[in-house]
Amino acid sequence: MLNEALLSINQATTREQWSLPEAVGGYARQGVHGIAVWHDKLREIGLAEGARLLREHDMTVTGYCIGGLVTATDHAALSAALDENRRAIEEAAVIGAQCIVFVAGGLVDGSKDLVGARARCLDALDVLLPEAKAVGVTIALEPLHPMMCANRAVLTTLGEANDWCDQLGAGGELGIAVDVYHLWWDPNLAHEIGRAGPRIVAFHINDWLEDTRDLRLDRGMMGDGVIDIPGIRAMVEATGYAGHREVEIFSSRDWWQRDPDEVVRIIKERYQTAV
Ligand code: ZN
Numbered sequence: 001m002l003n004e005a006l007l008s009i010n011q012a013t014t015r016e017q018w019s020l021p022e023a024v025g026g027y028a029r030q031g032v033h034g035i036a037v038w039h040d041k042l043r044e045i046g047l048a049e050g051a052r053l054l055r056e057h058d059m060t061v062t063g064y065c066i067g068g069l070v071t072a073t074d075h076a077a078l079s080a081a082l083d084e085n086r087r088a089i090e091e092a093a094v095i096g097a098q099c100i101v102f103v104a105g106g107l108v109d110g111s112k113d114l115v116g117a118r119a120r121c122l123d124a125l126d127v128l129l130p131e132a133k134a135v136g137v138t139i140a141l142e143p144l145h146p147m148m149c150a151n152r153a154v155l156t157t158l159g160e161a162n163d164w165c166d167q168l169g170a171g172g173e174l175g176i177a178v179d180v181y182h183l184w185w186d187p188n189l190a191h192e193i194g195r196a197g198p199r200i201v202a203f204h205i206n207d208w209l210e211d212t213r214d215l216r217l218d219r220g221m222m223g224d225g226v227i228d229i230p231g232i233r234a235m236v237e238a239t240g241y242a243g244h245r246e247v248e249i250f251s252s253r254d255w256w257q258r259d260p261d262e263v264v265r266i267i268k269e270r271y272q273t274a275v
Helices: 020-029 039-045 047-056 075-094 114-134 158-168 189-199 229-238 260-273
Strands: 007-010 034-038 060-068 100-103 139-141 174-179 200-205 245-247
Touching: 007 060, 007 260, 020 034, 020 039, 020 047, 020 260, 034 039, 034 047, 039 047, 039 060, 039 075, 047 075, 060 075, 075 100, 075 114, 114 139, 114 158, 139 158, 158 174, 158 189, 174 189, 189 200, 189 229, 200 229, 245 260
Parallel strands: 007 034, 007 245, 034 060, 060 100, 100 139, 139 174, 174 200, 200 245
Antiparallel strands: none
């Protein structure tokens, strides 16, 4: 049996059904006290009320979503993106999130300059990391599947995330989020998970459906797809990672259509049989 106290649900999994108060109440009602919070949902009810609600339900906040998206070439747009990150860092500090999930951003403005986009991302991290450190927040780099490189994240492999950590030379204010959906296909995965070691601050689980129809919004429930989730979990936990296993399922055609109480119930079952 896996320890149920280490089960967390990213609220994106029930984003179409539940507000933040409903998600916190719904997860806690079934004994789940880990949650990753999204900024749009938090801002609907306000930071102070959100923080109070999370405390009241004894929730561990395993991540705050999302930071990053800092690849703009236009100066004003980049400056606005940095300010948005600063706001998110402050919010993450107030709700006690274990990390802020950093998604690099894609190519913008018709640009084909992938090298430049990656460089701007590193420049932004150089600015943001000291600010995160000052308030005790960890920025977790999340490499996304390469098919999202154009429009979502120019950081696409765990190897590159490790390289960025090496280059940035930061301390505990910088970490990595390992999401099985994005990384399962990588022939270097075992090596790079070992290399990441204590940098791993978040572990996201879900499944890759063999007949997937949407690269972003058609994730599967653990056990319904092709990912060796227990195998990847074993690699991650062999590094000493002892944190939550966070279920993160964006699913416009299936799980977002279901009764959210049923979604949580099935998550709890699959946590024991497919993770
Ligand atoms: Zn993730």
